[in-house]
Amino acid sequence: MDLRIIWFWMVGILIIGYAILDGFDFGVGILSLFARDEKERRLHMNAIGPVWDGNEVWLLTGGGALFAAFPVVYAAVFSGFYIALMLLLAALIFRAVSFEFRGKVDSSVWRRVWDLAFGIGSLLPAVLFGVAIGNILHGVPIDASGTDVGSFLEMLNPFSIGVGVLSLVLFVMHGAIYLADKSEGDLQTRCRTRASQAWMLFVVLYIVMTIWSWIGSPFLFENSLQNPLFYILFVVLIGAIVFLPIVLKSGKMGRAFLISSLLIAAMLGEMALSLFPRLVPSSIDLSNSLTIYNASSTPLTLKTMLIIALIGIPCVIGYSVFIHYVFRGKIELTEESY
Amino acid sequence: MVFFAIPFTKPPELKGTLELPGLLSWMAFGDINAHIKGINEFPAADIPPLWLTFVSFHNMVVLGMYFILITIVASYKLWKKTLYDTRWLLKLFIWSIPLPLAACQLGWIAAEVGRQPWIVYGLLKTAQAQSINVSAGEILFSIVLFGIIYLLLGGLYIYLLVREVKHGPQRANV
Structure with missing residues (x-):
């Protein structure tokens, strides 16, 4: 099999892993803005306290994989999305610091500031993730030399903002399900209600955005409709969307979390499949698009990186599973908690 | 390698030198006879800003030597069981808390400024590597x-x- 195809899916899997893992902790962070009291705010923070930084590793590996396998895409996207990336970094810095700083000073103003840093630092990345994907699906102004000549304001086009809102709603749903699994009583009940509400919004937005991309980016449906994998993923996606509210109602939150993870994987898998073999379609002229063929590293680099990835990725999956296992069950607040 | 010297510019020479010939060649190449290129052997376009590189690198080394020195003195006092009664040394340690951070930054400056004009040595210049x-x-x-x-x-x-x-x-x- 062509190494470039393997790497296309490798980058895809890393982005999907990132969306599933950091997705729920962004969701919990956003929900913390609506927490009722000090105890609830601490419950939100401690629900993801042990795992959020491990989850963010997937963003680094995704970016690293893109750099190694498709340096031309890395250069075009990271320079083209410069301002968006800087805002993302700023948000992630404040979010990361809020965990450590929040409990250090016994003052309500101090805690309020870091609560906002935690909430907004989760909200902004959740939206920007969708905006970035929206731009890729919409097409980026790539000129004949492979350079993104667009500006930050062009990134904020209606379609991309729509995808940004879609990812916000999706992560809130995913986070609410995770928090419901980790909490009890009143908080759990409210999380389940929020997850159901977010599910409804998600279904509406997903249908709207799919129709919008059918009209706006017809190239996404050119090749993918001939691919049997497209229909398999479609069945999985529809199955996950239909079963989610049923499982939510039954109260099996662990199972609901697995289904919403599957939903994210199938949805992003579907997007990857409709892009293939393009990585960044050009909105100026489709023939300027960056593809796995004109943007990849040399075969030797791809081969070397594949060996490293095949050793590294199981390690990351291994410790991710391990840490979730260690901190399984409901959250308990102790002296040592955040 | 020259350990100590006072540099003069007119004419360019070092006075009062304390040196061990061949040491730097051995450190860089594992061979005491290897040739270390002097800064004057490089084309002018390939030379980094010298003043900043020189000052930051040397101050980093000075700080490193200082850390070794106060650690040796403190270890001796600890062995003699008088460390906790030596107030001046304990005070010195407190005032030295920011110095490792300073040494770290100086080393970083020496590395970043000293590698100019290259971003990848011999392959890519910083000016060519910027995002257009x-x-x-x-x-x-x-x-x-x-x-x-x-x-x-x-x-x-x-x-x-x-x-x-x-x-x-x-x-x-x-």
Whole structure:
């Protein structure tokens, strides 16, 4: 099999892993803005306290994989999305610091500031993730030399903002399900209600955005409709969307979390499949698009990186599973908690 | 390798030198006879800003030597069981807390300035490596943004550190 195809899916899997893992902790962070009291705010923070930084590793590996396998895409996207990336970094810095700083000073103003840093630092990345994907699906102004000549304001086009809102709603749903699994009583009940509400919004937005991309980016449906994998993923996606509210109602939150993870994987898998073999379609002229063929590293680099990835990725999956296992069950607040 | 010297510019020479010939060749290439190119053997276009590289590198080394020295003195006093009565040394240690950070930054400056004009030595110059589609304004925005964030976080860090130190160590339950 062509190494470039393997790497296309490798980058895809890393982005999907990132969306599933950091997705729920962004969701919990956003929900913390609506927490009722000090105890609830601490419950939100401690629900993801042990795992959020491990989850963010997937963003680094995704970016690293893109750099190694498709340096031309890395250069075009990271320079083209410069301002968006800087805002993302700023948000992630404040979010990361809020965990450590929040409990250090016994003052309500101090805690309020870091609560906002935690909430907004989760909200902004959740939206920007969708905006970035929206731009890729919409097409980026790539000129004949492979350079993104667009500006930050062009990134904020209606379609991309729509995808940004879609990812916000999706992560809130995913986070609410995770928090419901980790909490009890009143908080759990409210999380389940929020997850159901977010599910409804998600279904509406997903249908709207799919129709919008059918009209706006017809190239996404050119090749993918001939691919049997497209229909398999479609069945999985529809199955996950239909079963989610049923499982939510039954109260099996662990199972609901697995289904919403599957939903994210199938949805992003579907997007990857409709892009293939393009990585960044050009909105100026489709023939300027960056593809796995004109943007990849040399075969030797791809081969070397594949060996490293095949050793590294199981390690990351291994410790991710391990840490979730260690901190399984409901959250308990102790002296040592955040 | 020259350990100590006083540099003169007219004529260019070193006076009062303390040196061990061949040591630097051995450190760089594992061979005491290897040729170390002098700065005057490089084309002018390939030479980094010298003053900053020289000053930051040498001050880093001075600080490193200082750390070794005070550690040796303190180890001796510890062995003699007089360390905790030597107030001047303990005070010196407290005032030396920021110095490793300074040494770290100086080393970073020496490495970053000293490798100019290359970003990847021998392959890619810094001037060729810049993003053509990121404007100067956007770069300025990010520098200001991160400058403010780091100043803020640095300030808060010092505030919390001082608070913790003033609070003192927690008394163990007996």
